[in-house]
Amino acid sequence: MSQLFIKGLSAVFFPFYQKFHLDLQDFQKAQNKVKNKVIQKLNKTAYGSKLKLKNLEDWGNIPIVDYDSLKPWIAQQRQQPNSAIITPEKIHFWECTSGSTGSKKWIPYTTSLLASFSNMFCIWAYDLISNGPAFSSGKTYLCISPEIGTTGQGIDDSKYLNPLLKWLLGKFLLRIKGHFSTVEDFRWSLACALLQAPDLETFSLWSPSFLTTQLDFIQTNNRQLQSCLVNKISSRRLSLLGESEINWSELWSELKLISCWDCNYAADSAEILKQYFPKVFLQGKGLLATEAPMTIPLIPVKGFVPLLNQVVFEFLTSEGEICNLRELEVGKTYELVISQLGGLSRYRIGDRIQVSHWHLNTPCLNFVGRGEQISDLVGEKLNIEFVRECLNNFLKWGFCCLVPVSGNPPHYCLLLEQAQEEEEEIIRKLETALQENFHYRKARQFGQLDRVKVIINPQVSQWLRGNKRLGDGKYPILVTKPLNLT
Numbered sequence: 001m002s003q004l005f006i007k008g009l010s011a012v013f014f015p016f017y018q019k020f021h022l023d024l025q026d027f028q029k030a031q032n033k034v035k036n037k038v039i040q041k042l043n044k045t046a047y048g049s050k051l052k053l054k055n056l057e058d059w060g061n062i063p064i065v066d067y068d069s070l071k072p073w074i075a076q077q078r079q080q081p082n083s084a085i086i087t088p089e090k091i092h093f094w095e096c097t098s099g100s101t102g103s104k105k106w107i108p109y110t111t112s113l114l115a116s117f118s119n120m121f122c123i124w125a126y127d128l129i130s131n132g133p134a135f136s137s138g139k140t141y142l143c144i145s146p147e148i149g150t151t152g153q154g155i156d157d158s159k160y161l162n163p164l165l166k167w168l169l170g171k172f173l174l175r176i177k178g179h180f181s182t183v184e185d186f187r188w189s190l191a192c193a194l195l196q197a198p199d200l201e202t203f204s205l206w207s208p209s210f211l212t213t214q215l216d217f218i219q220t221n222n223r224q225l226q227s228c229l230v231n232k233i234s235s236r237r238l239s240l241l242g243e244s245e246i247n248w249s250e251l252w253s254e255l256k257l258i259s260c261w262d263c264n265y266a267a268d269s270a271e272i273l274k275q276y277f278p279k280v281f282l283q284g285k286g287l288l289a290t291e292a293p294m295t296i297p298l299i300p301v302k303g304f305v306p307l308l309n310q311v312v313f314e315f316l317t318s319e320g321e322i323c324n325l326r327e328l329e330v331g332k333t334y335e336l337v338i339s340q341l342g343g344l345s346r347y348r349i350g351d352r353i354q355v356s357h358w359h360l361n362t363p364c365l366n367f368v369g370r371g372e373q374i375s376d377l378v379g380e381k382l383n384i385e386f387v388r389e390c391l392n393n394f395l396k397w398g399f400c401c402l403v404p405v406s407g408n409p410p411h412y413c414l415l416l417e418q419a420q421e422e423e424e425e426i427i428r429k430l431e432t433a434l435q436e437n438f439h440y441r442k443a444r445q446f447g448q449l450d451r452v453k454v455i456i457n458p459q460v461s462q463w464l465r466g467n468k469r470l471g472d473g474k475y476p477i478l479v480t481k482p483l484n485l486t
Contacts, residue, residue, distance in 0.1 A: 002137050002172075006129060009168065013126035020123050023309045024362045027325055030309045035059060038312060038339045041112075044088035047073050048345075064314075064322070064337055064346045067105050074106055077343075087343035096438065097290040097381075104438065107290050113342030116310035118161050120293040123307075124286075131299040133256035133281050135201055138172040141194065143205035146186045147179045148445060174200065183445045187217045191225055194218075194252075195241065196232055201256045206285065207378045208260040208269035209409060209448040215276065216447070219246055248276040258282045264369055265377045265482060268406065287367045291349055292340040295365050303356050303364030312339035314346065315353075328363045330355045350374060375402075375480045377410045378448040380440040387478040390433035394419075394426070395477070399460065403479040410482065411450035415460045423454050430454075 023030035035056055042048030042062070051061050063069075070086070077085035078094065089110035097105045129135065161169070176193050180186040191214070194200065205211055218225060218241075226242050233241075240251045249255070255277060262270035262284035274282055286295040286304050292311050295304035306313050306325065315323050315334035328334065333354050339345045353365040370376045373384035387402055391414075394400045399417040404410065414430060421429075430452050435441040443449040 003135075005171070006135055006138050010126060010129045012168070013122040013129070016119055016122035017126040020119075020307075020309060024305060024360045027306075027308045027362045031312055031325065032056060034309065034312050034341070035339070037112075037341060038345055041088055041341065041343075042345060045084045045086055045343075046076075047086045062339075062346045064316075064348060066348045066350075070344070070347075074108075077108065078106060089342075095290050105290070108343050110342045113292070113340060114161070116307070116341060117293050118165050119310055120286075120288075120296055120307050121161060121165065123298075124296050127296075127298050127300075128257065132283075133201075135256060137199040137201055137254065139174060139197055139199045139254075140169075140172050140202040140204060141174045141197075141200065143210065144176070146176075148181075148183055148186065183447075187214060188221070190214060191218050191221070192228065195225065195229055195237070198234065198237060198252070199254050200252050201254055202259065203255070203257070204259040206261060207443075207448060208258075208262065208266055208273050209378050210446060211258070211260070212269050212272050213409070213447040215246075215248060222246065249279060252277075255280050259285060261285050263367065265404075265406075265410070268408065269378075272408070287336075287351060287353070287365065289349060289351070291344055291347065292338055292342075294336070294338065294351075295367075298359075301359045301364060303359065304366060305359060305362055305364055308362065310341065314338075316348070325363055328355045330357065330363075333368060370480070373478065373480065375404045375412075375478055377404050377482065378443050380437060380443050380449065382412075382434070382437060382440065382478065384478045386437060390430060390436075391477055393429070401460075401477055401479060404482045405453075406482040407450070409448055409450045411453060413453045413455060416454065416456045417458050417460055419454075419456045423456065426454050427452055 039053045039055070039058070042051065043053055048062075052058065053061060073086050077083070077087070077091075081091055087108055087110050089112060091108045091110055092114065093109050094106045095109055097107065174193055174197050176186075176189045180189065194214075195218070203211055222241050222243075226238060229238065229241070237251060240247060258273055258277065258280055260266070260270060260273070260282070262282060270282060270284075274280075283297055283299075284304075286293070286297050288294060293307050294311060294313075295306050297304050308325070313325055314337040315325075315328060316337060317323065317332075317334060322337070323334075331354060333352055336349050336351045336353055338347055338349055340347075350370050352368050352370070354368050355363040356366045357364050370381065375382045375387075382402075388395075391400050391402065394414070394416065397416060397418055397420055399415070401415045403413050403415060405413050412434070414426065416426075419426060431444075434452065435444060440449070444451065
């Protein structure tokens with residue numbers, strides 16, 4: 001029955017894939033259609049009313065902005081939800097992510113933006129069904145960041161899909177719901193649910209370290225889980241669970257796909273998953289953010305294609321020039337500027353990309369990192385302005401630099417030439433400050449980041465200047481490329 005249902009879903013998804021395939025052959029036409037939609041929506045808003053936009057020739061009148069530039073408009077929109085301040089559409093909900101100073105960024109989710117996410121999912125799902133592993137059950141764990149304590153910050157990725165699509169996929173999703181008093185409670189509930197799903201075929205998550213730390217939890221608590229799951233899982237799987245080194249690929253023998261980040265800082269954790277599940281197709285995520293879906297991995301393409309029928313793509317060069325998809329050069333790095341259908345126009349999202357190759361007439365885009373002043377090991381997105389606030393007291397002591405450190409799990413290390421407090425007190429204060437960042441706090445709660453460390457040494461700045469990986473020795477208070485401090 002599941003296989004027939006999967007084939008039926010493939011037929012539902014096909015029109016989205018077919019249209020997208022045609023758009024890839026004439027991306028300029030597709031981009032102009034989205035531009036026209038953006039202009040029409042802007043003209044109905046308070047933000048866009050003074051821009052005097054009539055047609056595509058007026059596109060350059062839209063200012064290129066970051067979140068801080070839009071913050072007053074967004075605040076007004078939140079205060080007047082039924083007014084057309086930055087969007088004329090109904091706002092179904094607001095999604096939160098980290099701001100440039102560590103404060104919250106609020107992104108409005110409208111019908112059009114939700115449709116863009118659903119469109120992306122349909123294209124991706126059709127490609128997987130047609131060109132990927134042979135799915136049988138379709139059973140999928142779609143990553144959910146739960147509500148811990150009273151934070152009220154649970155995130156369910158399925159909320160980005162329209163109601164019909166969510167309903168169609170509902171029978172395939174493995175879910176655990178509810179509030180959890182501690183991360184350990186959530187880990188335990190998730191472990192029990194996963195272990196009782198022998199037909200699980202897909203893990204869809206963001207950072208691969210979310211799964212590696214969950215597997216570590218299962219290994220550490222395997223005896224207790226064994227006792228709890230007697231008569232709930234097969235005797236063979238119960239035996240596998242009790243091993244001192246669990247054979248993960250045997251425990252979930254039907255697993256066919258892991259969808260997660262697999263490049264840059266996530267590469268090490270992704271490689272661990274490949275070793276745990278050597279026969280499973282591990283597919284890197286496309287470029288997605290709270291603000292918009294941007295690129296999709298397509299199996300025949302062997303790359304990531306831009307979602308050009310939902311988002312307008314523009315690119316800033318290191319010289320500050322703006323260019324479009326047609327003007328991109330292979331191997332050159334650009335900062336991404338997007339215009340989506342939910343109210344963000346010509347928005348500097350902070351991601352940098354390179355063109356890997358061209359498919360049909362469209363460039364494929366590889367994510368190469370966040371902006372120059374952002375460190376992002378597992379999705380925490382620490383910005384230099386936020387870090388400066390966290391280090392404010394320590395900066396009075398002299399040289400002070402926060403660096404990301406590779407490892408399993410990775411962590412941050414504060415480098416000081418001198419200190420006026422004990423190391424443990426510095427760590428306590430810095431951890432408290434860093435955890436004001438929602439994503440950093442979540443990463444710490446789930447064990448994806450270890451707690452911050454401190455090195456106090458009069459020679460530390462000289463050591464940094466001698467580290468070839470750090471270039472010419474002109475350091476901000478935040479280093480954004482991970483170091484090996486061993």
